[in-house]
Amino acid sequence: MLEVSGLSAGYGDLIAVRDFSFSVNQGEILAILGANGAGKSSTLMALMGLVQQKSGSIKIESTDISQLSPEERIGHGISIVPEGRRIFTDLSVFENLIVGGHTVSKSQLAQGVEKVFGYFERLKERSDQLAGSLSGGEQQMLAMARALISEPKLLLVDELSLGLMPKIVDECYAVLKQLNKKGTAIILVEQNTERALAVADYVCILEAGNLGFTGSVADAQKNSNILHSFLGES
Ligand code: ATP
Numbered sequence: 001m002l003e004v005s006g007l008s009a010g011y012g013d014l015i016a017v018r019d020f021s022f023s024v025n026q027g028e029i030l031a032i033l034g035a036n037g038a039g040k041s042s043t044l045m046a047l048m049g050l051v052q053q054k055s056g057s058i059k060i061e062s063t064d065i066s067q068l069s070p071e072e073r074i075g076h077g078i079s080i081v082p083e084g085r086r087i088f089t090d091l092s093v094f095e096n097l098i099v100g101g102h103t104v105s106k107s108q109l110a111q112g113v114e115k116v117f118g119y120f121e122r123l124k125e126r127s128d129q130l131a132g133s134l135s136g137g138e139q140q141m142l143a144m145a146r147a148l149i150s151e152p153k154l155l156l157v158d159e160l161s162l163g164l165m166p167k168i169v170d171e172c173y174a175v176l177k178q179l180n181k182k183g184t185a186i187i188l189v190e191q192n193t194e195r196a197l198a199v200a201d202y203v204c205i206l207e208a209g210n211l212g213f214t215g216s217v218a219d220a221q222k223n224s225n226i227l228h229s230f231l232g233e234s
Helices: 040-048 070-075 093-100 106-119 121-125 136-148 166-181 193-199 217-222 224-231
Strands: 002-011 014-024 029-034 052-060 078-081 154-158 185-189 202-207 210-216
Touching: 002 040, 014 040, 014 052, 014 185, 014 202, 014 210, 029 040, 029 193, 040 052, 040 070, 040 078, 040 154, 040 185, 070 078, 078 136, 093 106, 093 136, 106 121, 106 136, 121 136, 136 154, 136 166, 154 166, 166 185, 166 193, 193 217, 202 217, 210 217, 217 224
Parallel strands: 029 185, 029 202, 078 154, 154 185
Antiparallel strands: 002 014, 002 052, 202 210
């Protein structure tokens, strides 16, 4: 599904992630972990075309999307739930979904809205409510719903659990699991290592922009030194 080879990306002269190679297959969940500033968000943003790629290749189903605009990448089946949600607080829930779905056809948009309301009943009930007046958890659900409108094959999720109550995090993760069961590939960036490792198949640990460890979650957990030395986990 996704094959990333030798990816370097950053801002001006600053290289946030260096020579990063990894792949994700259909129906797999990859967790990208690392300390603050390790380059996790920059990696996701580079996959979306929102941070400058300096070198390497990003292939979705064998097509190199490195040179494509973010909108064109959505057309190739990739979508992001960004850190901080970035919803339009002055627009209603429904309007946020419409704006989020501007890259898809009208019929796909109508279908997509119906589908995401199926995942998030709370949003359906609040369709006309201003997004700015939603609770933090509902705003996160809206950010997820917006990313799902285009029915991505690969979903990038940045800090899903940040600042949310465990019950709401459970609800959001339940939707991710449903999507994953249907074959959607997912890349998770999480401060909450435990949450991420509970659902992921594979893990990459970044250390100051460099890949420190890659392998299965089972391997990472078997060797407690790995999580301890990179993440300070016991
Ligand atoms: P966190 O967990 O704190 O979000 P992260 O692992 O996601 O960290 P990034 O946000 O990708 O890390 O940051 C990687 C590096 O890129 C850091 O040195 C950061 O200061 C730098 N950086 C991030 N965003 C920008 C930006 N808009 N302009 C310049 N430098 C940036």
